[in-house]
Amino acid sequence: MPPLLLTPGPLTTHPDTRAAMREDRGSRDPAFTALDASVWRRLAGLVQAEDPDGDWVCVPVQGSGTFAVEAMLGTLVPRSGRLLVAVNGAYGRRMVEIMERLGRPADEVLIPEEDAVSPEAIDAALAADPAITHVAVVYSETTTGLVNPLAAISGIVAARGRRLLVDAMSAFGALPLAEALPGVDAVAASANKCLEGVPGVAFVLTRRAPLLASAGNSPSLSLDLHDQWRRREKDGQWRFTPPTHVIAALSTALDLHAAEGAVAGRGARYAENRRVLVSGMRELGFEPLLPDALQGPIIVTFVQPADPAWDFERVYAALEARGFAIYPGKLAACPSFRVGCIGQVFPDDLRRFVAAMDEVMGELGVGSGAPGEEGEP
Numbered sequence: 001m002p003p004l005l006l007t008p009g010p011l012t013t014h015p016d017t018r019a020a021m022r023e024d025r026g027s028r029d030p031a032f033t034a035l036d037a038s039v040w041r042r043l044a045g046l047v048q049a050e051d052p053d054g055d056w057v058c059v060p061v062q063g064s065g066t067f068a069v070e071a072m073l074g075t076l077v078p079r080s081g082r083l084l085v086a087v088n089g090a091y092g093r094r095m096v097e098i099m100e101r102l103g104r105p106a107d108e109v110l111i112p113e114e115d116a117v118s119p120e121a122i123d124a125a126l127a128a129d130p131a132i133t134h135v136a137v138v139y140s141e142t143t144t145g146l147v148n149p150l151a152a153i154s155g156i157v158a159a160r161g162r163r164l165l166v167d168a169m170s171a172f173g174a175l176p177l178a179e180a181l182p183g184v185d186a187v188a189a190s191a192n193k194c195l196e197g198v199p200g201v202a203f204v205l206t207r208r209a210p211l212l213a214s215a216g217n218s219p220s221l222s223l224d225l226h227d228q229w230r231r232r233e234k235d236g237q238w239r240f241t242p243p244t245h246v247i248a249a250l251s252t253a254l255d256l257h258a259a260e261g262a263v264a265g266r267g268a269r270y271a272e273n274r275r276v277l278v279s280g281m282r283e284l285g286f287e288p289l290l291p292d293a294l295q296g297p298i299i300v301t302f303v304q305p306a307d308p309a310w311d312f313e314r315v316y317a318a319l320e321a322r323g324f325a326i327y328p329g330k331l332a333a334c335p336s337f338r339v340g341c342i343g344q345v346f347p348d349d350l351r352r353f354v355a356a357m358d359e360v361m362g363e364l365g366v367g368s369g370a371p372g373e374e375g376e377p
């Protein structure tokens, strides 16, 4: 039995989702074309439902989530525009790097990884520089598990007459967007996070007007959202080979998402997973990096215990032998590890995980999960 993936993706998927990949489908077969169209229509429908007066379309992109983020920034930030990126983790930093590679360096607002992006800091940066036309922010920073105050940020950006581009990779499908949408032009996400599909396809949900205005803007052929969308509008075909199996799996994953109560239902299960995980781990002495108010329901970062018997590699292997895969930390500031709450993972799985962690600590002689005092290694 493969371990249960307590990671930020790829995730443990539903057997029906995996079964949808058993059939080979021709990309020009009418049955596939219909299935394909319905997937992107339903995804656009999820945003449209949160913003009934908006005019949203979904443009798919082959590849992992970063491909969609790069396509969004490269296509939707006009050549005459300037981007400000809010950075409080690795995914914010990645957007800065993307803009550097595109030869259109962004400005950045740097925030410590354990702090939320402050709408006031964005406001000050926008007030100081009228050349900035767009702001990019990560909704759920998977580096730490922190959920940024998207609605407040969006409100500030809109009030300053600028537009917001969102990396909602580890949020879309489980966290609401409605309150933030007025200031948002586009949202990038992928199949294999909260939608619980398999990896291989990503997408950008964008308002129609900025997409229409972006012709010729992208410096990349394969990541040109405007071209990709135009071709699909013309004859329903992808420009380049579509990941047929992955799209079929995403279609089934969307059925399961709807059956669970869509964004609200899925978000509620993840929140319960997090509650069970955090309370169980606290009983073993562990402390999450983030205060509860900033901790999102997607993934939890725990500070490495001070007990010298703790050895992440050994803990990882012993947990894997018991059927659980966890995730290493990604923090500059302190050693840590992460446990994901997403995928086909349920509160009872997290109870079993905490019991397995307890056993592993006994086996390795780790007395407590408690982190050291501030300043200790």
Ligand SMILES: *Cc1c(COP(=O)(O)O)cnc(C)c1O
Binding pocket: 008, 009, 064, 065, 066, 067, 069, 091, 138, 140, 141, 142, 167, 168, 169, 170, 190
């Ligand atoms: C997963 C993720 C991405 C995309 O990562 P890929 O490895 O390219 O799929 C981007 N941003 C955030 C916040 C993520 O969690």
